[in-house]
Amino acid sequence: MSKIKPSKGAPYARILGVGGYRPTRVVPNEVILEKIDSSDEWIRSRSGIETRHWAGPEETVAAMSVEASGKALADAGIDASQIGAVVVSTVSHFSQTPAIATEIADRLGTDRAAAFDISAGCAGFGYGLTLAKGLVVEGSAEYVLVIGVERLSDLTDLEDRATAFLFGDGAGAVVVGPSPEPAIGPTIWGSEGDKAETIKQTIPWDRFRSGDVSGLPLDSEGNVKFPAITQEGQAVFRWAVFEMAKVAQQALDAAGISPDDLDVFIPHQANVRIIDSMVKTLKLPEHVTVARDIRTTGNTSAASIPLAMERLLATGDAKSGDTALVIGFGAGLVYAATVVTLP
Numbered sequence: 001m002s003k004i005k006p007s008k009g010a011p012y013a014r015i016l017g018v019g020g021y022r023p024t025r026v027v028p029n030e031v032i033l034e035k036i037d038s039s040d041e042w043i044r045s046r047s048g049i050e051t052r053h054w055a056g057p058e059e060t061v062a063a064m065s066v067e068a069s070g071k072a073l074a075d076a077g078i079d080a081s082q083i084g085a086v087v088v089s090t091v092s093h094f095s096q097t098p099a100i101a102t103e104i105a106d107r108l109g110t111d112r113a114a115a116f117d118i119s120a121g122c123a124g125f126g127y128g129l130t131l132a133k134g135l136v137v138e139g140s141a142e143y144v145l146v147i148g149v150e151r152l153s154d155l156t157d158l159e160d161r162a163t164a165f166l167f168g169d170g171a172g173a174v175v176v177g178p179s180p181e182p183a184i185g186p187t188i189w190g191s192e193g194d195k196a197e198t199i200k201q202t203i204p205w206d207r208f209r210s211g212d213v214s215g216l217p218l219d220s221e222g223n224v225k226f227p228a229i230t231q232e233g234q235a236v237f238r239w240a241v242f243e244m245a246k247v248a249q250q251a252l253d254a255a256g257i258s259p260d261d262l263d264v265f266i267p268h269q270a271n272v273r274i275i276d277s278m279v280k281t282l283k284l285p286e287h288v289t290v291a292r293d294i295r296t297t298g299n300t301s302a303a304s305i306p307l308a309m310e311r312l313l314a315t316g317d318a319k320s321g322d323t324a325l326v327i328g329f330g331a332g333l334v335y336a337a338t339v340v341t342l343p
Contacts, residue, residue, distance in 0.1 A: 009139030010178030019071025020310035048272025052168030052298030064171035084141025089124025122330025124302030148302035157228035168298025172306025185255035185339035251337035263322035269294035
């Protein structure tokens with residue numbers, strides 16, 4: 001018989017507060033068109049994107065995270081010293097170690113909170129939310145801060161017609177804490193590593209450092225281009241449209257609800273056509289509010305869902321207590337979907 005005492009966590013967990021930060025610089029499609037042969041109409045019709053935000057020198061991954069987290073803490077009515085763990089999802093923190101989460105936890109004034117980064121691309125927020133729920137219910141932390149943050153402008157090849165217009169920068173954060181009733185449903189998540197080549201970094205860091213330029217993309221001066229994100233657009237589109245609607249439906253089934261029970265749908269902001277296709281496949285009723293934050297924010301990867309959630313609540317298009325389906329999907333290929341009660 002085990003001598004280990006049972007944990008004393010909460011019966012359930014919920015999102016208590018949300019915050020977001022968008023960099024001050026707004027970049028219209030016209031700026032993107034300076035480097036690629038395309039048009040504003042083509043970009044809007046293919047992606048839905050009209051503008052995106054790009055971070056300035058002072059708007060670092062840590063700085064944006066601190067701003068978003070401060071708003072989330074205030075929204076939740078929680079002091080930073082009460083946070084037991086800080087989970088950061090990002091692919092654009094360029095120091096291999098230490099985790100940027102440790103700097104963020106310190107700058108926020110947490111009391112030696114556990115802090116770590118995860119790399120799950122555009123599904124990163126869903127992964128972090130799932131971990132946070134587990135920590136609260138298991139009893140390892142009473143309150144957990146989950147942050148999705150990206151400076152994807154640093155990883156964008158502005159001469160790549162397929163991706164130059166897609167990406168934006170920003171940070172979104174939520175506070176997860178105890179709940180007397182279910183408010184974060186079971187997560188349907190997974191990976192399809194056989195499709196990893198469809199979204200990837202153009203070259204690994206060690207190859208970039210080596211100086212071996214054979215077969216690598218070069219700039220106009222013959223230098224190896226800085227590593228960037230590249231993707232096979234059509235393959236990703238087909239996968240997202242046909243497979244992720246199935247995952248979203250599984251999340252609804254796991255939560256024991258139907259599309260009619262939903263108030264809000266917050267998918268990863270990858271492409272408006274993907275979002276519209278998922279809405280159609282899921283047969284979402286007219287009353288369901290659908291996040292289309294991508295129009296003015298672009299694809300911010302791990303930050304996209306909390307940023308979209310924050311905007312819907314701020315504008316009144318969604319309200320506290322609404323039932324929302326969230327789903328993230330991207331590089332890996334990885335995905336995560338769940339149903340939540342909005343803070």
